Amino acid sequence: MDKHMSIEWRMIMEEETNQAELPGGQINSMNAMVYDTYGTPDVLRLEKVPIPVPKDQEVLIEVYATSVNSWDWDLLRGKPLVNRIGAARQPRYRILGADVAGRVIAVGASATRFKPGDEVFGDLSGCGWGGFAEYVCAAEKALTPKPAGINYVQAAAIPxxxxxxxxxxxxxxxxxxxxxxxxxxxxxxxxxxxxxxxxxxxxxxxxxxxxxxxxxxxxxxxxxxxxxxxxxxxxxxxxxxxxxxxxxxxxxxxxxxxxxxxxxxxxxxxxxxxxxxxxxxxxxxxxxxxxxxxxLIHKPNHEDQEVWRELVESGHVLPIVHREYALNEAAQAIQDIGEGRVKGKAVISIKKMDL
Incomplete structure (x- = not known):
């Protein structure tokens, strides 16, 4: 981990390590689907990368599920060219995935909306992406409490x-x-x-x-x-x-x-x-x-996510999930999206959990 990490981060991680069951008993690496060059889905590969450290107003999420959007398809290929503005030679985000659902395991020094253990879902497209991984940091303003009564796969389909x-x-x-x-x-x-x-x-x-x-x-x-x-x-x-x-x-x-x-x-x-x-x-x-x-210019925000949380909890709306993919099947999930085969949402299930 970063040797300059805050005291707050160290204390939280020491407190949460036994509960979080981090991969292989380690707290410094995770599995993620990464890419370093624009192209077709086969440029994606599964790799061990460092677990990110939350900034002051961020939280660290253990990702249980992440869904695929057409935006992932566009960013992967670097098309249209607007997606290469400021990133002509290599992708701006090494790890794709904007929609996530999971559990907060640590919070930054100034984060106040969530605490370790909270179940959340959200859209990270406004704060760095990174959902195709076992852990991701997110601005707390991008997150909403997970709807009760549905699983993480369904929650990840919403944002x-x-x-x-x-x-x-x-x-x-x-x-x-x-x-x-x-x-x-x-x-x-x-x-x-x-x-x-x-x-x-x-x-x-x-x-x-x-x-x-x-x-x-x-x-x-x-x-x-x-x-x-x-x-x-x-x-x-x-x-x-x-x-x-x-x-x-x-x-x-x-x-x-x-x-x-x-x-x-x-x-x-x-x-x-x-x-x-x-x-x-x-x-x-x-x-x-x-x-x-x-x-329409998309404006991700937790207030609109809250509208959907209430609709889902009340039973008025049901997320439609085409298929669950494993993390190492992310390339296939993106290919299916790009070719228009998906009914509803394609969701990558990273960790199995009950409601």
Whole structure:
């Protein structure tokens, strides 16, 4: 460990070592999936690395589960090029993984929200990533108490995808009861949470994805489903009050046909040319057709995670987990995400625990 670690850290680690059951009885190394060059998932490798030391307002988490997001796929490949800003030659984060669920085993000198033993989940994309490992340090503001009644695998499926769905529907989309909503790319993590949230608010929901995922869309509450290979939702003559788009591959000129006057289109993901065209055209479409074309900028925060914690604990929402992967299967999990095979979330289970 760092010889300059704080007295507080030393005291906590001495107190917690017997309870934490650190790998091999050691407190200085852990298993992690790392990469040092951009590329396909096969550049990932399992390696022993030092266990990080929490800074003043951080906590050290023993990671029980971490989920995979499309952002991991993008960062791994270094595409689009915006992901290489300030990191042209090698990745900014050696360990991927933003969504985690686990147990706090140590706290920094100024951390006050959590104590050792607390069960937490959160999105680390705003404070350094690192979830594909047995331990990770996180800013305490990125974390929320784990929902009661679900396991760590389910909890790890929530943070980034659920918050994106919430911010897209509630904040940018201003979703109202009775509105007609379409979710494009509805079979993944964001989409399965978005369907459930929209139905809770009383919306009529259409989900669009591949034929293999349509049963999942119905299962989480979609009123109507479309196989994107057989039907182009922008050309079937139906208009929506709100379109939440996880895929973002349709032309903005086609998209506006699918919106009612006063309707909103919220783009969560998509190719950079489409994003730029949408941003350029948005002011003109808003002025002349009274339709809003918007891009969602993700803002991870524990307040929005708290909304989902309450919804999950109340039984109104259920995280959908496609499959559990072992840590050394992280490359396969990312490959499955990148190729669009995952229904709901792909979750890496690092340590088995009961509720």
């Amino acid at each position: 980034q995808a659920a918050v994106l769905a919430l911010q897209g529907l509630r904040d940018r989309g201003e979703l109202q009861k009775g509105q007609r909503v379409l979710i494009n790319g509805a079979g993944g993590g964001v989409g399965t949470f978005a369907i459930q949230y929209a139905k809770l608010l009383g919306a009529e929901v259409t989900g669009v994805d591949s034929a293999e995922k349509l049963d999942t869309l119905h299962a989480v509450g979609a009123d109507y489903v479309l196989d994107y290979r057989k039907a182009n939702f922008t050309a079937v003559g139906v208009q929506y009050d709100l379109i939440l788009d996880v895929i973002g591959k349709h032309s903005v000129f086609a998209l506006k046909r699918a919106l009612v006057s006063g309707g909103r289109y919220v783009m969560i993901g998509g190719p950079m040319p489409h994003i730029l065209l949408n941003l350029i055209c948005a002011p003109f479409i808003a002025k002349f057709e009274h339709k809003k074309i918007m891009l």
